[in-house]
Amino acid sequence: MDQWITFAQDRWYFIAVAIIVLFIVIGVVKTLVKWVLVVIIIGVIVVYGANYKDKLQSIGTTIVTKATEEAKDGAAKALASEAKDAKYTVDKDGAFVITTKNLKVEGKVGSNDVEVTFLGATFTMQADGVVSTFIEQAKKNSGSSS
Structure with a gap:
């Protein structure tokens, strides 16, 4: 209806x-x-x-995809700008958490995927490029070499 x-x-x-x-x-x-x-x-x-319902669903899917891409772009920019304030903690099992005022990055040492939470949205990103640089900077900030 x-x-x-x-x-x-x-x-x-x-x-x-x-x-x-x-x-x-x-x-x-x-x-x-x-x-x-x-x-x-x-x-x-x-x-x-x-058939209009199918059109609405495709429009909704397009909107969600674009919103996710925008959130990932915003997160990448935040990763670059907030790296100097990042706090790195690692558990005994190899899981790490990096926090800043706007970001939370979670992953396992040696894994290529990390969970990024930015502005309430959580998504998976590859731990390369900007993310890798962010992780290394967070380690340096905390004085951790693991």
Whole structure:
């Protein structure tokens, strides 16, 4: 039902045009063809509205993907700018945590993936490039050589 409400809100002009065409067809055409055209127009609206949910899902997926990319870009910039204030701690099992005022980076020593939490969003990043430099700087800040 929600997809029909969203469809009506987003495509009200399509529905309005279809209703106008229906009134014209009903007023002008006086044969059986009139009812065939009415059924076709209503069928087009139903098919378009029923498939509208798929379009909304693809739009939602695109938005989530772009938001994740923006968050990762922001995290990479924060990694570079906050490296000097990073605090590095490592557990006996090899898991480490690096914290700054805006970031939290978690991983295992020797692993190529780390979990980055930035502005409440957590995602996985490769421990190379900026992330690797950040980890090394955090180690230097803490005086740890592990």
